[in-house]
Amino acid sequence: MFLEVNNLNKKFNKEHVVEALSFELEKQKTLSILGKSGCGKTTMLKMISGLVNPDSGNVFLDGNEVTLLKPEQRNMVYLYQEDLLFPHLTIFENIAFGLRLKKINSKAIKDQVDQMAHSLELHNQLDKMPHQLSGGQRQRVSFGRAIIINPSVLLLDEPFGSLDSGTRQRMQSLFKNLTREYKITSLFITHDLKEAILMGDKIGFMQNGNLHVYESKQDFLNDPTTGVNQEINFWKSLQIEAGSELKNTINE
Amino acid sequence: MYKNWRAYVLPFLVLLVLFPFTYLLFLSLSGAWYYPDVLPKYFGLRNWRTILSSETGLLQSFLMSTGISLAVAIVSTLSGFFISKTVYYHPHKRILNLLAYLPYILAPVVFAACLSYFFLKLGLFGNVTGVITAQFLISFPYALIFFSSFWNERIKNYENLVSTLGGNTLDRYFKVLFPLAKGLLLVCFFQTYLISWFEYGLTSIIGVGKVQTITIKVFMFIKEANYFYGALSCCLLIFPPVVLLYINKKYVFKKIA
Numbered sequence: 001m002f003l004e005v006n007n008l009n010k011k012f013n014k015e016h017v018v019e020a021l022s023f024e025l026e027k028q029k030t031l032s033i034l035g036k037s038g039c040g041k042t043t044m045l046k047m048i049s050g051l052v053n054p055d056s057g058n059v060f061l062d063g064n065e066v067t068l069l070k071p072e073q074r075n076m077v078y079l080y081q082e083d084l085l086f087p088h089l090t091i092f093e094n095i096a097f098g099l100r101l102k103k104i105n106s107k108a109i110k111d112q113v114d115q116m117a118h119s120l121e122l123h124n125q126l127d128k129m130p131h132q133l134s135g136g137q138r139q140r141v142s143f144g145r146a147i148i149i150n151p152s153v154l155l156l157d158e159p160f161g162s163l164d165s166g167t168r169q170r171m172q173s174l175f176k177n178l179t180r181e182y183k184i185t186s187l188f189i190t191h192d193l194k195e196a197i198l199m200g201d202k203i204g205f206m207q208n209g210n211l212h213v214y215e216s217k218q219d220f221l222n223d224p225t226t227g228v229n230q231e232i233n234f235w236k237s238l239q240i241e242a243g244s245e246l247k248n249t250i251n252e
Numbered sequence: 253m254y255k256n257w258r259a260y261v262l263p264f265l266v267l268l269v270l271f272p273f274t275y276l277l278f279l280s281l282s283g284a285w286y287y288p289d290v291l292p293k294y295f296g297l298r299n300w301r302t303i304l305s306s307e308t309g310l311l312q313s314f315l316m317s318t319g320i321s322l323a324v325a326i327v328s329t330l331s332g333f334f335i336s337k338t339v340y341y342h343p344h345k346r347i348l349n350l351l352a353y354l355p356y357i358l359a360p361v362v363f364a365a366c367l368s369y370f371f372l373k374l375g376l377f378g379n380v381t382g383v384i385t386a387q388f389l390i391s392f393p394y395a396l397i398f399f400s401s402f403w404n405e406r407i408k409n410y411e412n413l414v415s416t417l418g419g420n421t422l423d424r425y426f427k428v429l430f431p432l433a434k435g436l437l438l439v440c441f442f443q444t445y446l447i448s449w450f451e452y453g454l455t456s457i458i459g460v461g462k463v464q465t466i467t468i469k470v471f472m473f474i475k476e477a478n479y480f481y482g483a484l485s486c487c488l489l490i491f492p493p494v495v496l497l498y499i500n501k502k503y504v505f506k507k508i509a
Binding site for chain 2: 046049050051070071072074075076077078079080082084086087088097098100101102145146149155
């Protein structure tokens with residue numbers, strides 16, 4: 001397996017936030033992770049990225065243990081809900097940020113940023129400053145800045161949480177295209193059931209600091225603890241209600 | 253009607269603000285002005301020439317004050333920036349922030365009197381190092397309080413992002429934190445420079461008359477009733493703040509806005 005997480009534990013003030021967390025993820029696959037607020041999703045991502053040290057447990061990447069490595073040595077990019085574009089840099093420099101850290105030559109940086117800007121449909125915006133872009137465009141720049149350095153794993157913490165529904169849909173489809181084009185392995189945290197199903201090759205459900213990864217999407221849909229059935233029933237009942245109202249109107 | 257009122261009052265207010273400064277400059281160029289003369293008997297650059305002749309030591313005081321204030325401003329701003337970060341992440345940050353207000357509870361003279369024993373023991377009495385240290389003790393808490401509002405969850409997220417993008421500690425500071433805090437760093441530098449530049453109580457006690465900054469010189473001339481030299485040293489005293497005010501307005505506030 002490409003990413004292996006074994007028995008991770010983390011306590012904050014004697015409270016178990018993540019407990020005996022284990023899962024595996026294949027290369028170039030996306031694992032969607034659902035769960036209620038405060039169930040430990042963000043702490044789990046931060047432990048995998050190295051931003052938070054686990055109390056115990058191990059993280060393996062492509063067979064190598066990375067548990068004790070610093071975040072800058074893991075090649076895993078953590079993306080927040082906020083785009084966090086650097087306000088003092090142009091869009092070009094924001095996308096090129098990670099490449100400049102790697103001290104790649106300017107010609108190669110220009111070529112790669114231009115190619116990425118085309119993939120993100122941002123080629124006309126490269127000279128602008130972040131405040132001149134819309135929310136969706138900013139989030140695209142944030143994706144480009146992360147993907148351009150070719151990370152081993154992309155860790156996304158509710159990346160579309162602050163976008164309106166239209167922009168969110170466009171971003172979902174863009175992300176799907178990018179994961180295919182750049183062969184990305186990712187963990188995708190979301191609160192949105194539909195988004196989890198759309199984005200993930202596999203789906204995990206986190207509860208009380210523990211993650212359960214389902215073998216198939218059908219297994220996930222059949223599990224009563226996830227609340228998926230309740231949601232499906234809600235929409236079905238709404239559909240039936242709307243249908244009967246329409247029938248009554250026609251009869252009248 | 254409203255327009256006419258503004259046309260008279262505004263120039264009057266501007267004149268009111270400018271008058272003390274113009275009068276100071278006029279006095280610094282004057283000599284032998286005795287009652288009941290309406291104008292001084294001498295008007296020229298004689299007083300200013302004495303600055304260069306070192307007769308009064310004003311030029312040395314000016315240069316020494318500039319050196320002391322630069323040292324205090326640079327050390328306070330940088331240490332305030334870095335230590336305020338440590339305070340922000342500290343579990344008892346509220347108590348530590350509260351402690352930073354302590355030097356301002358006491359009057360500077362009382363504060364200096366409290367410190368004098370330690371300065372005497374450390375051999376810091378009556379020398380420039382002692383004055384810089386004493387002024388640092390006043391300006392550093394200011395810088396600490398000033399930067400406490402800079403650190404927040406968003407800045408922490410920026411740091412984390414740079415780390416996961418492959419940046420080390422130096423990259424975090426030089427490529428993100430310093431550029432983000434540039435405006436604040438400049439304002440803090442100017443403010444701490446001014447705190448040090450105008451500091452009198454602490455400097456007079458810790459310097460014991462041996463470290464004669466420009467502020468000390470102004471008070472000395474006023475005490476001697478040498479108001480021509482007093483006016484001249486006042487001109488020198490307000491010159492750097494006016495320059496800093498101009499730079500602040502032209503560059504810093506524009507960038508912050």
